[in-house]
Amino acid sequence: MTTTQRAFIGELIAECIAVFIIIVFGDSVAAMYSLYDPSPYKMAYWGVCIVWGLGVTVAIYVTGAVSGTHANPAVTLALACYRGFSWKKVVPYWAAQVVGGFLGAVIVYTLFSPVIAHYAAVNHLDWRHDGAAAGVFFTHPGDFITPMHAFVDETILTAMLLLGIFAVTCEYNTQAPQANSGALIIGLLVATIGASAGYLEAWAINPARDFGPRLFCYFAGWGEAAFPSPGNYWWVPVAGPLLGGVVGAGFYQGVIKPFMPAIVRARQPDVAQD
Numbered sequence: 001m002t003t004t005q006r007a008f009i010g011e012l013i014a015e016c017i018a019v020f021i022i023i024v025f026g027d028s029v030a031a032m033y034s035l036y037d038p039s040p041y042k043m044a045y046w047g048v049c050i051v052w053g054l055g056v057t058v059a060i061y062v063t064g065a066v067s068g069t070h071a072n073p074a075v076t077l078a079l080a081c082y083r084g085f086s087w088k089k090v091v092p093y094w095a096a097q098v099v100g101g102f103l104g105a106v107i108v109y110t111l112f113s114p115v116i117a118h119y120a121a122v123n124h125l126d127w128r129h130d131g132a133a134a135g136v137f138f139t140h141p142g143d144f145i146t147p148m149h150a151f152v153d154e155t156i157l158t159a160m161l162l163l164g165i166f167a168v169t170c171e172y173n174t175q176a177p178q179a180n181s182g183a184l185i186i187g188l189l190v191a192t193i194g195a196s197a198g199y200l201e202a203w204a205i206n207p208a209r210d211f212g213p214r215l216f217c218y219f220a221g222w223g224e225a226a227f228p229s230p231g232n233y234w235w236v237p238v239a240g241p242l243l244g245g246v247v248g249a250g251f252y253q254g255v256i257k258p259f260m261p262a263i264v265r266a267r268q269p270d271v272a273q274d
Contacts, residue, residue: 008089008092010066010067011066011067011089011093012067012092012093012095012096013066013096014063014066014067014069015063015067015069015070015071015093015096015097015100016097016099016100016103017059017062017063017100018059018060018062018063018067018069018070018071018097018100019059019071019072019096019097019098019099019100019101019104019208019209019212020100020103020104020107021055021058021059021062021104022052022055022056022059022071022100022104022206022209023055023100023101023103023104023105023107023108023212023213024055024104024107024108025052025054025055025058026051026052026055026209027104027105027108027136027137027213028051028108028111028112029041029047029048029051029052030048030135030136030137031108031112031115031116031133031136033045033048034119034133034135034136035112035115035116035119035133035136045195045198046191046195048194048198049190049191049192049194049195049198050191052190052191052194053187053188053189053190053191053192053194054187054191055187056071056183056186056187056190057183057184057186057187059071060182060183060186060187061183064183067093069183070093070097071097071100071206071208072097072205072206072207072208072209072241072245073094073097073098073206073207073208073241073242074158074205074206074207074241074242074244074245074246075162075165075245076089076090076093076094076097077090077242077245077246078162078166078245078246078248078249078250079249081246081249081250082166082249082250082253094207094208097207097208097212098207098208098211098212098215099212100208100212101208101209101210101211101212101213101215101216102212102213102215102216103212104212104213105137105212105213105216105217106216108136108137108213109137109216109220112136116132116133116136119132119133120132120133127221127222127223127225128221128222128223128224128225129225130225131222131225131226131229131230134217134222135202137213137214137217137226138211138213138214138217138226138229138237139201139202139203139204139210139237140201140229140230140233141200141201141231141233141236142199142200142201142202143199145200145201146231147231147232147233147236150200150201150233150236150237150240151236151239151240152240153197153200153201153240154201154204154205154236154237154240154241154244155240155241155243155244155247156244157193157197157203157205157244158205158206158240158241158242158243158244158245158248159244159245159247159248159251160193160248161189161190161193161205161244161245162244162245162246162247162248162249162252163248163249163251163252164186164189165186165189165249166248166249166252166253166257167252167256168182168185168186168189169182170252170257170260172257172260172262172263173260174260174262190205201236204236204237204240204241205241205244206237206241207237207238207241207242209237210237210238211234211237211238214226214227214229214234215227
């Protein structure tokens, strides 16, 4: 095995672990929010958002030096479109990210399976037909939200996510945080999106975050409640974020980055001083 091949395997492992970490923390806090009565978070929804965001932060600190911690197919696609990430790595990164989501859901189910079973029994819910506790693992449209409206929502929210990520990681942005604090800011960005729009459809903004756990649930007993899900919803948290990521990153690259002072100065010819 060459050094390049070994490094690439390490990147895929890191991407898998990154999404795994996010799901273990994020789906666990979703379980705490949904399955207990009274819920420790019902009157403190910001706490749910913070845990999701800090899960992203921890994932970046753990794996960033190895793979850059995309941890999101929408991020991988945007980096390939605008920042020179190798197109040959895109699909393997996506696969590793989905596997991480699947494995993270396995751990959350292991932790909370007795509570999930009790929740379903007390509320007289059937996993396959009622989707009992499915919201712990994957997303659904909220009240008054149709699948097509959710697609628009996910496109917009992921565009905001990638706009922020590209700003935070732009080498020319003198206002961006330094490397050690960038992970925290990205985590807070995820939390902010959840706090401002999470009730629309649980703010997937990450195809692997939704599809990996959804795939696990399909095999774990939820069946068609997970895939294809009511209203054939499964594709929305996949396609919406992929499109939104390209749009948001493209907006930063095309509208904001060209006016960074360092880039503007580099484009101007030298002017003799009087």
